Amino acid sequence: MFMTVVGALNQGFIQTLKLFTVTLLGAIPLGLVISFGSMSRFAPLRWLTRGVIWVIRGTPLMLQLIILYYIPGRLLGYSPWGTGESGRFLASAIAFIVNYACYFSEIYRGGIQGVPVGQQEAGLVLGMTRQEIFFKVTLLQMIKRVVPPMSNEIITLVKDTSLARIISFQEVIWAGQAFMKSSHGYSGLLWPLFFTGVYYLVFNGVVTLLLGRLERKLDYFR
Amino acid sequence: MALLEVRNIEKHFGNTKVLEDISFSLEEGKALAIIGSSGSGKTTLLRCLNFLETPDAGMITVGGETLFDSENTAAFGEEAIRQKRLHFGLVFQSFHLFPQYTALENVSLAGKLREKDKGRWPILEKQGMELLERMGLADRSGHYPHQLSGGQQQRVAIARALALHPDILCFDEPTSALDPELTGEVLKVIRSLAQQRTTMIIVTHEMAFARDVADEVIFMDGGLIVEQGNAREVIENPRQERTRQFLARY
Numbered sequence: 001m002f003m004t005v006v007g008a009l010n011q012g013f014i015q016t017l018k019l020f021t022v023t024l025l026g027a028i029p030l031g032l033v034i035s036f037g038s039m040s041r042f043a044p045l046r047w048l049t050r051g052v053i054w055v056i057r058g059t060p061l062m063l064q065l066i067i068l069y070y071i072p073g074r075l076l077g078y079s080p081w082g083t084g085e086s087g088r089f090l091a092s093a094i095a096f097i098v099n100y101a102c103y104f105s106e107i108y109r110g111g112i113q114g115v116p117v118g119q120q121e122a123g124l125v126l127g128m129t130r131q132e133i134f135f136k137v138t139l140l141q142m143i144k145r146v147v148p149p150m151s152n153e154i155i156t157l158v159k160d161t162s163l164a165r166i167i168s169f170q171e172v173i174w175a176g177q178a179f180m181k182s183s184h185g186y187s188g189l190l191w192p193l194f195f196t197g198v199y200y201l202v203f204n205g206v207v208t209l210l211l212g213r214l215e216r217k218l219d220y221f222r
Numbered sequence: 223m224a225l226l227e228v229r230n231i232e233k234h235f236g237n238t239k240v241l242e243d244i245s246f247s248l249e250e251g252k253a254l255a256i257i258g259s260s261g262s263g264k265t266t267l268l269r270c271l272n273f274l275e276t277p278d279a280g281m282i283t284v285g286g287e288t289l290f291d292s293e294n295t296a297a298f299g300e301e302a303i304r305q306k307r308l309h310f311g312l313v314f315q316s317f318h319l320f321p322q323y324t325a326l327e328n329v330s331l332a333g334k335l336r337e338k339d340k341g342r343w344p345i346l347e348k349q350g351m352e353l354l355e356r357m358g359l360a361d362r363s364g365h366y367p368h369q370l371s372g373g374q375q376q377r378v379a380i381a382r383a384l385a386l387h388p389d390i391l392c393f394d395e396p397t398s399a400l401d402p403e404l405t406g407e408v409l410k411v412i413r414s415l416a417q418q419r420t421t422m423i424i425v426t427h428e429m430a431f432a433r434d435v436a437d438e439v440i441f442m443d444g445g446l447i448v449e450q451g452n453a454r455e456v457i458e459n460p461r462q463e464r465t466r467q468f469l470a471r472y
Contacts, residue, residue: 118318125272125312126332126386127304136331140322221322222368 004184005192012175013199015085019092019161019171024154026097031104038109056102062163065095069167085170092164096157103153111146112138144218151211158204172196223286225250225421226390231280233266233445240266241277242445248390248438251419255426255436255453259468263445264425268392271423273307284309284389311383315395317375319367325378326350326363329385346385353381357411373404377411391415393424409435429472433457441465 037049056064069091073079081087115138123133162173176196179189224247233241241263248254256264269275271282273290282290289306290298298306319328330350334343354363357377367375376396383391393412397405409431415422416435426432432439432453439453441460449462460466 116318118314118316119320121274122314122318122320123332124274124304125307125310126382127308128332128335129304130300132335136335137320144322221366 001186004186005179005189005195008175008178008184009172009192009196009199012170012172012196013203015089015169016161016171016199017203018089019096019164019169020158022093023096023100023157023161026093027100027104030097030101032108034101034105035108035112038105039112053102053105056099057106061095061099061160062166064099065092065163065167068095088164088167088169091167092169096161096164100153100157104150107146107149107153108142110149111142114145115141140218144221147211147215147218151208151215154211155204155207158207159200172199224248225285227281227283228271229281229283231267231270231277231282233263233270233275233277240445241270244280244447246438246440246447246450248421248423250389250421252437253416253420253422253424253435254438254440255424255432256440256442257426257429257432257457257468258442258448262442264442265394267442268312268394268423268425271390271392272310272312273303274312308386309389311386311388311391313376313379313383313391313393313396316399317367317372317379319375319379319382321367324364324366325354325359325370325374325381328367328378329353329381332382333385350381350385353384354378356414357381358407371404372400373407376400376404376408380408380411380415390421390423393422393426395425395427397426397428429457429469441468443468 034049034053037045038053040046040049069081069088072081079087081091119137119141120133123137128136161171164171165173165177168174173193173196175183176193179186179192181187226248228247229245231241231244232239244263244267246254256267258264266275270277276295277290277292279292280290281288281292287309289309319325320331323331326347330343330346333346333350337343337346351360351363354360357380359374359377359381362370362374362378365374367378370378376399380391380396396412397408400408405428409428412422412424413431413435424432424436436453438450439456440450441448441456441462441464443464449456449460449465456465457469460469
């Protein structure tokens, strides 16, 4: 019985990992784009970007998931996401990427603005181009500032993937919960749901170790 | 002919006039001290010379080459300015070393970025080492800025500015962020640069230092040059009432 349950949970956890990975890969660069938008010297773009960030951060991700997954279907008469698990994954991925990109963008903004202006001026006075200054001087200092708050968000993301359960994305909680009714020939099992917690705990342990290592790697300067 | 000619520089921030009709010249191998109270425009003047600020009016010429002319700003795109500002070096009040690079890397980074032939990088590093030795920092070349004292950091910053061989080296209150002990070691370095006939402009509050090391002095107040002349004469026997008032406090 244990192996059957673990097998089913593993399958769910693979979906969890997929959503986690795709969200990170999408939101890390998209966040940078949004952060540039929110710092733009062109006021309408700046206000538009900040408005979007306000809405996305100001409403629950769960609500955003439900709206994104169900409303287009209502309006169009068919679901643009396609049917089945792949459709649920696509909708979840988009909602997660946009949501997390907004959080990341604010962290980046803090990171960029936290690098003293003097660093840029020192580069300019030494005849560096703006590009050279960004890549050779500012970027690493920004990354260093951004790693601790990003770690926080990434650990939250590991757990937030479970919100996709609300549109029946078959991640690990969904897989565990299924045993309460019936799944893989077992029914009325409570412990698999609780056992999913172990997956999150172990995975976050690994994530914490990796991010901690990155933080230490950047410890050589201040 | 003078190496540096500054003619009728003006600068406003909004409605505030920060620099008004600033004109002076500087001969090669001479040191010029700029003194005056905070807010008198000294730092803005240095920043104009280094193109960190653009003057609203006036002209800047180095060695006969016009670097800035408010009558003809079209010729001064970002790339042109990047080349022109290399006539000047600038040492900041709070050093602004790059924290992720060692002392030697700080000194040689900009040179390396300009030298596409990597085969010549060892030469740049050797020159960087020699500069650090001149600053008395040979044993600190592998240290990161946070491992150095303020005085040592400022000396690395001086080496970094010298590495690009500027015609004129500018100092913006180089010792204001240092305690008196560390101030001494930085002033010693600047003094030795003056003895080696480095052309320098030094914004400073160290009056005794300005009197002994600088050839010329400019006293600024409210964005204007109130008095200029031989450093010793002006500091010891100022002619203007405002200069006297200012110097009386030292």
